[in-house]
Amino acid sequence: MLVPLVQFQDGGWTYVISIILVSLQGSVAAVTLSTLFSLPIALLLGFGEFRGKSVVTSIINTGMGFPSVVVGLVVLMLLSNSGPFGDLGLAFTPEAMIASQFVLATPVIMSVSLSAVEAVGQPVRDAAYAMGGTKVDVGLVVIKEARFGIITAVLAGFGRAISEVGSILIVGGNIVFSDGESYTRTLTTAITVEARQGRYEVGLVLGVILLALVLVVNGLGSWIRSKGRGERSS
Amino acid sequence: MILETNDVSVGFGGDAVLEGISVGVEPGEVLTVVGPSGTGKTTLLRLLATFRRPGSGSVVWDGGDVWSLSRDERLSIRRQLSMVFQEPSLFNAPVHRNVTYGTRVRQSWSERLRDELGNFVGESQLSDSAQSALETVGLTDRIEQNALSLSGGEAQRVAFARALAIDPAVMLLDEPTSNLDPRNTAVLEEAILRARNRGVGVVVATHDMNQAERVSDRVGFIYGGELVETGPPKRIFESPADPRTEKFVAGELLYEGNDLAAEQTDSPIGPDRG
Secondary structure: OOHHHOOOOOOHHHHHHHHHHHHHHHHHHHHHHHHHHHHHHHHHHHHOOOOOHHHHHHHHHHHOOOOHHHHHHHHHHHHOOOOOOHHHOOOOOHHHHHHHHHHHHHHHHHHHHHHHHHOOOHHHHHHHHHOOOOHHHHHHHHHHHOHHHHHHHHHHHHHHHHOOOHHHHHHHOOOEOOOOOEOOOOHHHHHHHHHHOOOHHHHHHHHHHHHHHHHHHHHHHHHHHHHHHHHHHO | OOEEEEEEEEEEOOEEEEEEEEEEEOOOOEEEEEOOEOOOHHHHHHHHOOOOOOOEEEEEEOOEEHHHOOHHHHHHHHOOEEEEOOOOOOOOOEHHHHHOHHHHHOOOHHHHHHHHHHHHOOOOOOOHHHHHHHHHOOOHHHOOOEHHHOOHHHHHHHHHHHHHOOOOOEEEEEOOOOOOOHHHHHHHHHHHHHHHHOOOEEEEEEOOHHHHHHHOOEEEEEEOOEEEEEEOHHHHHHOOOOHHHHHHHOOOOOEOOOOHHHHHHOOOOOOOOO
16 A cells, blocks of 8 residues: 555656566576576586685685675776777666676675585585596586575575665666666666655665565575475475 | 406505505406405495596406596496495485486487476386386385485485496495495395396495305405405405405404595595585
């Protein structure tokens, strides 16, 4: 009953639905790309023994604490007209937001996946190898054994991406078309606008929608994990 | 001999773990390698399994040196071997997925994808060899159960079935019953003999002399990385030729520590952080 009490800006529900879609599309794209990028690296780090491995792991862990505005600033510098990727014309686009969300989600996904991969013991890897598996087969077994940890990693990355404000405000520009449809405005950046204009109740409604989205995604993750635990005890 | 080592030596950090070992297994024969803990048995099995390359000497499969072959040729040899470890090391999946693992990695990628999709929608099939391997260890009633929820003894029996289901030419068993109760040990020993009767060459590493006496056609006594003597179990245990064998049989040699460091680092696929 809260919704009819608040007055969204021009565009009404079109506005709200469009910012939800921009939020979801950006976060899902960034997390998908980041998972595809992070998982092979987590496997290589988990499997391999090489000089400087602990340094690489420390850098990844440090990345989890990257200040998002700094990431936004660097991504904008790279994508701006005078930057090295300026020709692509990506500054102030949803793609630029995906890029900065990718940078922020990747250390989280990589670090949590690495822990999950490392938790798969050498005996299980040896068993896969001893059954005639190639190194690729052993890698697949490790991913399968670490699947619940990897799901946690993806969820943590999604949480980081969808709750992001600072960097996407800088690289996306918080743009809404004149018809009220969002171009680069997300739930989080919309909340900052509403708060700045003193429209706290609208901000709160958007906050509740954001929380509900995060809740649904995490609920899905918990359901998958509980299914896995059921397997163990069945 | 189908699989043998020819004067192999392995060193680790300047210490010899194995020295000049020549031993092999025939099809349809159980060779038991006995000796105190930490004396090189596991290293020998891992050499036979082509997990690692010997420092010197050769590992010979059907007359040819396996380490002079290409990687693909070595893989095809490796796929005629299977190994069971002291720990069952089963996958977090139902028993049937564990037992069919070896068969699945031998399939083409398209077959594997079809199989995974079939399993996802609950239409997985147990091959005849997997079914027969589970019958051999008496666990056909546990097919759908998650392997991690089995007792230690049942888990080791599934690990044996997983290794048997690929119809291997040679099975390498590293202390397969050292953590098991007498009933599960008896089931597994029976399964070893059944595999042998089907023509599988079996190499068992154990420190249990009674087991060696029960299952072996031939026993090799290994001590200090050296193969002291080989022979029929009766001869080795009743009239050993070497004083060290005599001491081991009398229960005086229990432990030797030079194998441990090498065993912890000789995995073919990465270091142990498990």
